[in-house]
Structures are given as structure tokens and as C-alpha cells.
Amino acid sequence: MRLFLTALHCNIILVAVFVAFLGSSHAAQAPLLTVTIHQVSEVSQGNTGEFAVTIAPKDKPHPITLRLKCDVGTGKAVFEDDSTAMVLEKSGTVRVRGVVSSDLPGALTLTAWPQETQAPAATAFFDVFPRTPEPRIFFDGLDVTGTHQAVTVGQRIQLTVILHPGVPVQNQHWSIGDPGDYTGGFLHTPFAGGPQPVVREGPTTWFYWAAPGKNRTVSYQLTLTNGVTAQAEVTFDVDGPWSTQVQVDSERVALSQPLPNSSLLGMLDPGISFRARYSLPEGMLRKFIWVQEIQSDVVTVKRNGITLYCVPKSQPVATLGAGLDTVYPYDTHNPTLDNPRIHLPSDVTEYSRVFHARMYLLWSSGLTNSIEVPLGFVDWTFSGEVVLKNAETNEWVLKFGSGGPSNPVAPFTRSHAYPFWNSLVPYTQILTCN
Amino acid sequence: MKPDRAVRIGLLFLLGAVQLTWAGLTGEPLDLTITPPEAVIRESNLTLSVTMTNRSTLPITLVKSNPGCDFAAEVRDVNGRSVPLTETGAELCQCKEHATEGRWIRVTLNPGESTEETYPIDLYYGLPRPGRYAVQLMREIPSQPRRMTRSNEVILNLVE
Numbered sequence: 001m002r003l004f005l006t007a008l009h010c011n012i013i014l015v016a017v018f019v020a021f022l023g024s025s026h027a028a029q030a031p032l033l034t035v036t037i038h039q040v041s042e043v044s045q046g047n048t049g050e051f052a053v054t055i056a057p058k059d060k061p062h063p064i065t066l067r068l069k070c071d072v073g074t075g076k077a078v079f080e081d082d083s084t085a086m087v088l089e090k091s092g093t094v095r096v097r098g099v100v101s102s103d104l105p106g107a108l109t110l111t112a113w114p115q116e117t118q119a120p121a122a123t124a125f126f127d128v129f130p131r132t133p134e135p136r137i138f139f140d141g142l143d144v145t146g147t148h149q150a151v152t153v154g155q156r157i158q159l160t161v162i163l164h165p166g167v168p169v170q171n172q173h174w175s176i177g178d179p180g181d182y183t184g185g186f187l188h189t190p191f192a193g194g195p196q197p198v199v200r201e202g203p204t205t206w207f208y209w210a211a212p213g214k215n216r217t218v219s220y221q222l223t224l225t226n227g228v229t230a231q232a233e234v235t236f237d238v239d240g241p242w243s244t245q246v247q248v249d250s251e252r253v254a255l256s257q258p259l260p261n262s263s264l265l266g267m268l269d270p271g272i273s274f275r276a277r278y279s280l281p282e283g284m285l286r287k288f289i290w291v292q293e294i295q296s297d298v299v300t301v302k303r304n305g306i307t308l309y310c311v312p313k314s315q316p317v318a319t320l321g322a323g324l325d326t327v328y329p330y331d332t333h334n335p336t337l338d339n340p341r342i343h344l345p346s347d348v349t350e351y352s353r354v355f356h357a358r359m360y361l362l363w364s365s366g367l368t369n370s371i372e373v374p375l376g377f378v379d380w381t382f383s384g385e386v387v388l389k390n391a392e393t394n395e396w397v398l399k400f401g402s403g404g405p406s407n408p409v410a411p412f413t414r415s416h417a418y419p420f421w422n423s424l425v426p427y428t429q430i431l432t433c434n
Numbered sequence: 435m436k437p438d439r440a441v442r443i444g445l446l447f448l449l450g451a452v453q454l455t456w457a458g459l460t461g462e463p464l465d466l467t468i469t470p471p472e473a474v475i476r477e478s479n480l481t482l483s484v485t486m487t488n489r490s491t492l493p494i495t496l497v498k499s500n501p502g503c504d505f506a507a508e509v510r511d512v513n514g515r516s517v518p519l520t521e522t523g524a525e526l527c528q529c530k531e532h533a534t535e536g537r538w539i540r541v542t543l544n545p546g547e548s549t550e551e552t553y554p555i556d557l558y559y560g561l562p563r564p565g566r567y568a569v570q571l572m573r574e575i576p577s578q579p580r581r582m583t584r585s586n587e588v589i590l591n592l593v594e
Contacts, residue, residue, distance in 0.1 A: 312536070422544065
């Protein structure tokens with residue numbers, strides 16, 4: 001009859017195996033011999049741990065042979081006399097010294113063999129812990145500790161440290177560098193979008209470099225419960241687009257009548273254009289991802305002597321009609337255009353629109369699991385004010401109109417900051433007025 | 435005439451004939467092709483890719499404004515029932531009444547040229563998961579008001 005009771009991988013490993021057996025020649029009368037092994041303290045490289053061995057019944061000596069062995073992987077332990085086998089007459093404590101640290105949990109065994117038996121009466125699985133841990137960083141399944149890795153902006157970087165489960169960890173922390181250079185992801189739904197945080201605690205972290213650069217060091221710090229610390233590093237050379245420029249051309253604001261009795265305030269065709277150019281490392285694909293955020297869009301309507309201030313409906317409702325413009329992405333072609341036009345109804349006497357937007361340029365490598373990375377943005381405005389001249393023909397007069405980049409001298413701002421929105425401006429027919 | 439020149443001219447005629455035949459097959463000067471992202475779709479904010487190609491022999495100028503406004507869609511479940519519009523989708527049905535316009539991108543397609551567009555179908559239609567839906571898009575041909583061109587039909591297999 002065999003009963004196994006095990007408790008593996010606690011801080012102090014407790015493993016007990018009970019074996020009861022009957023003597024071969026006096027089966028009916030022989031007392032039941034039970035051996036229990038209990039690990040009292042850890043075994044580490046160069047240090048001694050203790051195991052309590054209990055032999056029952058205790059009426060007379062029942063000599064057993066204790067043996068130390070490594071079953072899988074690396075690891076070596078010996079008794080106090082440097083041997084791997086010893087005889088124990090009765091219950092007592094044995095001391096085991098670690099020689100070589102084990103790389104797999106429970107790789108070493110301490111077995112108890114009663115005399116003239118073919119199987120051990122008890123087995124304790126244990127580990128020899130290294131004197132100080134030496135963490136290794138893995139990236140895509142490869143050990144990259146202490147190496148330089150060439151990667152691309154937007155590429156998913158998942159780093160993992162695998163520790164022996166018995167290592168008494170207090171804290172694991174990743175330091176990645178300047179927060180503006182990386183992100184934990186980029187969420188983009190119609191109603192919310194923006195960069196995501198990075199999980200820096202624990203054995204695994206993942207992130208995406210948002211900006212190119214050389215010699216970016218990522219370090220991993222391990223702190224054990226006994227205060228011992230260890231560290232590992234990997235360095236990244238991050239490639240991606242550089243020297244980005246966006247040329248902005250805008251037409252003047254004007255009134256037009258595309259159809260009889262239909263008036264329109266907007267920029268002359270084709271409106272405002274954004275033409276991007278950048279340099280790319282060899283082999284990378286040229287891509288243009290435009291994302292536009294409305295910062296404010298206020299329409300003032302004067303009707304029957306009453307002035308109303310209106311904003312296009314946004315979901316959820318946002319101040320001054322701010323949010324993502326229509327759809328993500330705004331466009332994927334270069335150049336892209338816009339023209340914030342207003343259809344002028346003849347039942348209104350005065351109309352004006354003041355519009356502020358930010359057009360982001362992003363790039364994607366197209367690699368599997370990669371995300372878009374920002375290259376910069378253009379802030380631009382449109383404003384126009386018109387007065388009704390003839391209600392019958394829906395003719396209007398332009399009092400004021402202007403449009404174009406907020407900074408005409410240097411319209412494009414290079415930036416690795418992601419667009420951020422928590423509302424959508426779908427530009428339905430609904431205006432919210434007060 | 436040298437033989438290789440004759441072959442080139444012949445090829446040019448052949449290409450022209452192929453283009454005309456294709457336009458004849460689809461029957462429309464503007465061809466719409468929808469591409470679903472994957473066979474089984476898990477994402478919650480699904481966007482379809484739409485390719486618009488000029489199959490005519492003349493340039494076509496079109497405006498990309500709000501995809502929910504630019505395209506009409508037929509979205510049906512496995513029982514052939516029409517899937518209802520979302521609030522945003524319903525509001526975009528009356529595009530002509532818009533006072534203010536948002537996105538406005540004018541594109542000129544020369545014969546044979548294409549342009550890509552995105553159609554955020556979950557924004558415009560309430561598509562419960564799991565479910566299979568047949569989707570077809572339509573768009574007015576710019577030079578021929580009120581005449582619609584239809585896309586291919588795709589089946590979306592949405593899972594939770």
C-alpha cells in the first residue's frame with residue numbers, strides 16, 4: 001500500500017512520501033515501517049539545508065539508506081561528508097549541501113531505501129537555489145540578455161524573464177526609458193482612442209517603441225524577499241521614418257452656389273491639403289495614416305433677432321464639439337484634404353463657423369502585431385461669417401473668412417505623441433444649440 | 435512595321451478590350467469591392483475595407499465625406515432580415531440635410547485607378563455577436579446622380 005502526500009514549491013519545500021510495507025518472511029506479524037521526509041530549510045549553492053527524516057516504529061533501529069540524485073537538468077547536492085549516500089539508523093535530521101544550482105523545479109531527490117528493498121520508502125523533491133539569481137531576458141523566444149536588438153517603431157516588443165518558481169521574489173520591475181519614446185498600445189475605436197499604459201511589474205512586459213533611436217536600454221530589476229537584488233539589460237536600436245515634413249496648402253474662404261437657391265460657405269476647391277514626406281530605412285513601406293481631431297467647432301446662427309450658439313452633435317457629448325472627426329483613420333492617401341463647408345439655409349439671417357482641428361500623421365510598418373506610430377501633427381483653423389442678402393434667391397455676403405494652418409511659417413510639428421479622443425463627431429445633420 | 439511593335443500595339447488593344455469587357459461585366463463605371471478583415475471576426479469595432487475603382491474610360495471625381503453618408507448598405511442576418519441602424523447610422527441617412535460638413539476629401543480617379551475607403555459597419559449597424567451577416571454596399575455614381583453602383587456581397591461571421 002502506498003500513500004503519497006506532497007506539497008511542492010512553497011518557500012520551504014515540504015515533501016513527504018509515506019510508504020508502508022510488510023516484511024517478506026513474516027508478512028502477517030511484521031510491524032508497518034513508515035518513513036517521512038520533511039524539508040526544514042532551503043538548500044542553496046554552497047550552503048546547507050536540513051531534512052527531518054522520521055522512521056516509525058521507533059521500538060528498535062530500522063536502518064535505511066538515504067540517497068541524493070539529480071533526475072533532470074542541472075543540479076548537485078551532497079551530504080556533510082561530500083557523499084551522495086548515507087545510512088540512517090533511526091529518526092533524525094540530515095544536512096544537505098548545495099553544489100550546483102538546479103534549473104528545473106524539483107529536479108533533485110532525497111530518497112529513503114529500507115534494507116533489501118527495490119523501491120524507496122520515501123522521496124523528497126527539492127531544489128538547489130543559486131547563490132544570487134542571474135535573470136535572463138527573452139525576446140521572441142531568444143535569450144537577448146546583454147545584446148543589441150534591431151527593431152522597428154510600432155513593432156511589438158514582448159520581454160520575459162523566467163525564474164525558478166522557488167525563487168523568493170519580492171518585486172520585479174522593468175525600466176524602459178523616456179516615456180515619450182514608447183507606449184503600451186494604441187486604442188482606436190470610434191468613441192475613444194489614445195495610447196495605452198505599459199505593465200512594468202512582473203516577469204513579462206510588452207510595449208511598442210513610438211520613436212526611432214539608438215541605444216535604448218531596457219532593464220529588468222529583481223528583488224528577493226531577503227533583499228538580494230539582480231538586474232538584466234537589453235539594448236534596442238529602433239528604426240523608423242525620419243525627417244518627416246508636411247506641406248500644407250489652403251485655398252481661400254469663399255461663398256459658392258453649387259445649385260440654384262443653394263449657398264455654401266467653405267474653402268475653394270479642393271480646400272486644405274496636407275502632403276507628407278519622410279525618409280525611410282531600406283525595405284520599409286511608405287504608408288500614410290491621417291487622423292483628425294476636432295478641437296472645437298462652433299456655429300453661430302442668427303435667426304429672427306435671436307442668436308444661437310451651436311456645435312455638431314458628438315457622442316458622448318463633448319465640450320465645443322471636440323472629438324474624432326468622422327472615422328478612424330481619416331484617410332490613408334497622400335496628400336489628404338479637408339474643407340469644412342456649411343450649407344446656408346435661407347431662413348437664417350447671419351451665420352458663422354469657427355473650426356479648430358489637429359491633423360495627425362501616423363505610420364505603420366505593416367509587421368504582424370505592430371501598431372501605428374505618430375510622426376507629428378498640423379494645427380489648422382477655418383472661420384467664416386456671412387450675412388443673408390436675398391432670401392428668395394438664397395444669396396449671401398461674405399463678411400469675413402480665413403483658413404489654413406495655425407502656424408503658417410512652420411505648420412507641421414514633429415511629435416511622437418499619440419492622438420487622444422473620448423468622443424466622436426460623426427457630422428450627422430444634428431446641431432446642438434443654446 | 436516591326437513584329438515586336440505590332441505585338442505591343444496588339445497588347446494595348448487587348449488591354450483596352452479587357453478593361454471595356456470588365457466595365458461591361460460589372461455594368462458600372464465605378465466598381466466597389468468590399469474586403470472583410472478575416473473569415474472569423476472577433477473585433478468589436480469592425481471596419482470593412484472598400485476599394486473604389488474607375489472602370490470607365492473617363493476620369494471620375496468623387497468626394498469621400500462620411501462613409502455612413504457616402505454609402506448605402508444592405509445588411510441582413512441569416513434569416514434574411516434587415517439589421518437595424520444604430521442611432522448614428524439613422525442620423526446619417528439624411529445626408530443631404532447636413533448644415534455643417536466634416537470630413538471632405540475630393541478624389542479624381544483616372545481610368546483604371548482605385549482608391550481605398552473604410553466603412554465602420556459597427557458604428558452604423560447594430561450587429562449582435564455571435565451572428566452571420568450578409569453585407570453589400572451601394573454608392574451613387576458621381577457623374578450620374580441617383581444611379582447606384584453595388585459592391586460584391588460579403589458574409590461576416592462575427593463571434594463573441
